Amino acid sequence: MTPFELAFADLPQNWRDWIMENLALGCRPQDMVDGMAGSGQYSPAAARALIDQALAARDGPGPGPGPAPLAMPFIDTRSNRIALPDREVEVLFVLKKPQVILLGNVLSAEECDAIIAHCGARYARSTVAAEADGASVVHEGRTSEMAFIQRGEAEVAERIDRRLAALAHWNIECSEPFQLQKYDPTQEYRPHYDWLDPASAGHRAHLARGGQRLATFVLYLCDVAQGGGTVFPNLGLEVFPKKGNALWFLNTDQHHAPDPQTLHGGAPVVSGTKIIANKWLRQERYG
Numbered sequence: 001m002t003p004f005e006l007a008f009a010d011l012p013q014n015w016r017d018w019i020m021e022n023l024a025l026g027c028r029p030q031d032m033v034d035g036m037a038g039s040g041q042y043s044p045a046a047a048r049a050l051i052d053q054a055l056a057a058r059d060g061p062g063p064g065p066g067p068a069p070l071a072m073p074f075i076d077t078r079s080n081r082i083a084l085p086d087r088e089v090e091v092l093f094v095l096k097k098p099q100v101i102l103l104g105n106v107l108s109a110e111e112c113d114a115i116i117a118h119c120g121a122r123y124a125r126s127t128v129a130a131e132a133d134g135a136s137v138v139h140e141g142r143t144s145e146m147a148f149i150q151r152g153e154a155e156v157a158e159r160i161d162r163r164l165a166a167l168a169h170w171n172i173e174c175s176e177p178f179q180l181q182k183y184d185p186t187q188e189y190r191p192h193y194d195w196l197d198p199a200s201a202g203h204r205a206h207l208a209r210g211g212q213r214l215a216t217f218v219l220y221l222c223d224v225a226q227g228g229g230t231v232f233p234n235l236g237l238e239v240f241p242k243k244g245n246a247l248w249f250l251n252t253d254q255h256h257a258p259d260p261q262t263l264h265g266g267a268p269v270v271s272g273t274k275i276i277a278n279k280w281l282r283q284e285r286y287g
C-alpha cells in the first residue's frame, strides 16, 4: 500500500460488505471499480486499490500473486428485483457457493408458449457427448427428448437472448443456441455436470468450439403437476419448475476451472410434462 492509499479495513462497513459480496458473486473487478467510481465517493485508482486489497485478503498469502481472476458472467443480486431493458426480474433465492440463483418473471407466459409452439413436434431422443470422440449418443441416464432453436431462427428466442445477455453481463455470441428438453412421466436426466471435462477427448472437441461452459440458465417453460425438479445432490437442493422462472448456476470458479459441487440433474417427472430451455454461456464465441 502506498502512503496515500486507503486501507480496506478503514472503509465504511457497507462498502466492505459490497466489495466482498460482489467478489463472492463472481463480479469482474473492473465492473466493481466502475461501480465505486460511479458513486462519486472514490477515484477509479482508489477503488482498484481497495478491491485488490480485498482480493488479497480473501485469497490469503500464497507463494506469490496467483493468476488474476478471469472474466465471468454475473448476475447482480444486490436488489431483490433486477431491472432489465425490457423486463423486471425477481431474485427468489441465492446460494452463494457454488452460486445458484433462482429468478422469477424472466419470461412471460406468452413467451414460454411461443417457444414451445415454435418447436412444435421437432423433438428427438436426447443425447449426450460421448467421452471418446464427442459424438452425440443416446444415454440411459437421459431419457427426455430435445430440440434446438438456432440463432436468428425465431424473434422470441432473439428477444430472450438479449434479455439473458443483459441479465448475465455477457456477450450472447458466447453462448450455445437454446436447447429444449421435454420430459414425459418417468423421464429424467440423472445427475451430471454441464462443464466440459478437459481430460476427456470427446469433451475437448466441444471445448474447441467456444471454450468452457461457464454458466447455465435453465428456463422453465411450463409448470409440472408432480416431480421434475432440478436437483443438486451435493447441495441437498431441489428446485421445482414454474413457468417463466429461470435457474442459474456457475459451472466453474473464477479461473474457469470446473466446479465438482455443480452436480445436478432433472428428477423424473411423475405427472404432467416438463419443458425447459437450456442456455449455456461459453468462454468464447460459440460455433
Ligand SMILES: O=C(O)CCC(=O)C(=O)O
Binding pocket: 181, 189, 194, 218, 228, 229, 230, 231, 264, 265, 266, 267, 276, 278
Ligand atoms: O431438467 C432439468 O431440470 C435439468 C436439465 C439439465 O441438467 C440439462 O439438460 O443439462
